[in-house]
Amino acid sequence: MEHRLAYLRPEQVLARLRSAAVVYIPVGPLEWHGPHLPLGMDPLNAEQVALAACAQTDGLVWPTLFWGTERERSPEVLKNLGLDPNQHVVGMDFPGNPVPSAYCREEVLGMLVRETLRHVQLLGARIAVLVNGHGAVNHMAVLQRLAVEYNHTQPMRVRVCMAMPQKKITEGSIGHAGGDETSLMLFYHEAAVSLASLPPADKPMRYKDHAIVDGPGFDGRGRSDHVVEDDPRKNASAAKGRALFETTVAEFTAIIKGLLQK
16 A cells, blocks of 8 residues: 555545654655665665555655754864764765765754644644664754644644664664665665675774764774674674564554554
8 A cells, every 4th residue: 555645646645644643754864874785874774764664554644854953063073983073074964975975954854844844733643753864963953842842732643763773772882884784785786785885894993984883882882993893794694684673663663553542
């Protein structure tokens, strides 16, 4: 059954909302994810999770928002990443990256998501789920602020959910372009992954080489030599990606089914 709003006729949209008045909104920026992964890693992951969860709960999936925000790295974080603490580095746009990420400013993201929520509410949705594929602190803060505002001022409930297993979120172990994200993309669309774009597997990769970073690396808990431990050349597989995906979808489905029953 088709759940993507853009592909549905008016009577089909109304039928989906009668079955379950929930709309999933995937969101994430086009962002550098090493030379081996597509720029759409974050929003494409959010989109796949949204589609799979919606297939189990019914409702609609809003067209994916290929937008997100980032801030300049603090001197402390730059040092943790093995970069010059006096540099100006925004998000994952490390010096030497040949292609920039498509980050927008926080206020722009806020306006885009606010307008999307307004239209979702006009459709008659009772619940809007912001399926977030991007882990930047300020990006998540924008989404959470909008959720708090809606939940206190509007009849529609808004929930922000990260498109990763909760255990990994709690542990802070979600890396950037490492084994986990590479595994997900191998599962979703293997042809979009090029491990051959990375150095040979016997050559250590440091965070600054390709902007591939372990989750603990951002806050100084990574290796002191800044070498990637969750190495996509060694730790990535489509089977691992499927397991991550299925865990995330099961968690999403349980949350949304619970909200729909209230």
